[in-house]
Amino acid sequence: MSNEWIPPSQQRKLRVDCAGLGIPAGRYVLPQPTEYLELGDGTAEGCDRIQAHFRGEAPLSELTEHEVAFLRQFFGEQVEEQRQRRQTYFRTRVPRRYVNATPDDTAIAWARAVAIDPAATRSLLVVGPTGTGKTHYGYSVLRALADVGSNSNWTALTAADLYAQLRPRAGRDSEAEYEKITGVDVLFIDDLGAAKLTEWTEEVTYRLINHRYEQCKPGIFTSNVPPAQLRDALGERITSRLTEMCERVALKGDDRRKGMAA
Ligand SMILES: Nc1ncnc2c1ncn2[C@@H]1O[C@H](COP(=O)(O)OP(=O)(O)OP(=O)(O)O)[C@@H](O)[C@H]1O
Ligand SMILES: [Mg+2]
Structure with missing residues (x-):
């Protein structure tokens, strides 16, 4: 030897x-x-x-x-x-409502693919009307990532929170914030296109999506904008990139919240 x-x-x-x-x-x-x-x-x-x-x-x-x-x-x-560390990470960061979100086969397969080769895995674009479970689905995917023992770190935030976080403010380095968000292994942005884009939000969204697109970094994006209206809601450049980089998961059915109201 x-x-x-x-x-x-x-x-x-x-x-x-x-x-x-x-x-x-x-x-x-x-x-x-x-x-x-x-x-x-x-x-x-x-x-x-x-x-x-x-x-x-x-x-x-x-x-x-x-x-x-x-x-x-x-x-x-x-x-x-690693799995145990990541499961704890998930439990401490998931919003309480989605703590029991359970991944389906597609989510588990996606998490496995990300764990093995993130750069070769297309992002997920989860679409569907209000209340069909898009946010729930996104967190179930993050849970699946932990369950398969992936070492990917993740950040989850709504598009509205993203803009609030990145809006230039005195005493805050929004460029550093941007880099922190865009550099994460797996980025979950919930509710893309929920608010009307301004020139500024479009630019921020474009920079972020384009960076992830160029670096082949996987993400989970959700939107309740119907696919045919995505271009109008997000603009040509963002939609074109999302179309290429994402696999679509379409959730159907009624607003689950109505069924829950007693
Ligand atoms: N597969 C599921 N099993 C059990 N409960 C679910 C499931 N999917 C969603 N829910 C529950 O249904 C409710 C609505 O789900 P969620 O918040 O994910 O909807 P959404 O599509 O993100 O809605 P919005 O478009 O308003 O953001 C939540 O209380 C969620 O926990
Ligand atoms: Mg939601």
């Missing part, structure tokens, strides 16, 4: 084939050789192959089943810790 196992200071440069192992993309602490060797039939050659994998010199297909199973189990423990 090669003696030079990878010191933690160099681990940053190394890669794990997360997609191949079926674990969320992210940075993981790598195993030490002893951890592998202690696992019964781990061999010195296996250590070398695992190390070569981290250096990008050996695809998973060159590892034995035992080695791949070891990696799955080793990283699985870190995914589990």
Whole structure:
């Protein structure tokens, strides 16, 4: 076995084939050789192959089943810790009304895709009339992200709150606020197009959507504007980008709030 196992200071440069192992993309602490060797039939050659994998010199297909199973189990423990942290993050940040929002299959599949390869995952545009459950759906997706152990951080806010937060004010650096919002891994903007756009809100929305579009960063957007009227409500440039970057989830039915009124 090669003696030079990878010191933690160099681990940053190394890669794990997360997609191949079926674990969320992210940075993981790598195993030490002893951890592998202690696992019964781990061999010195296996250590070398695992190390070569981290250096990008050996695809998973060159590892034995035992080695791949070891990696799955080793990283699985870190995914589990991450899942618990993210579930707590979700519970502390979700508005109380949506705390029990439960993801459907589409939401779970989307969350898995974001966890594995966020840049390759189209955003979600959740549309439907008032009260059909768009906000509920958006939070259910964020819950699914936590449940799959994704390490993505997220920000959720309504378009109205977004504008309020970014409006230039004395003593507030709105550009820094903007960068904080636009840089997040997953951005949930609720109620796009709910208020009539002004030149300023259109510009803010455009900058934000365009940035996410260019960086291929996934988001969840909701709107109760009917698809045919989206261009009028949001303008050509924003709608064109949303159309390309989003998968549409259409919620139908009656206003659920009416059914709840006793
Ligand atoms: N799938 C669901 N299961 C149970 N309750 C739901 C579901 N979807 C929505 N609700 C409940 O229905 C109510 C309305 O949902 P929500 O606020 O998500 O609607 P909305 O489409 O965002 O409405 P608006 O267009 O006015 O923003 C909420 O009380 C929500 O918790
Ligand atoms: Mg809503």
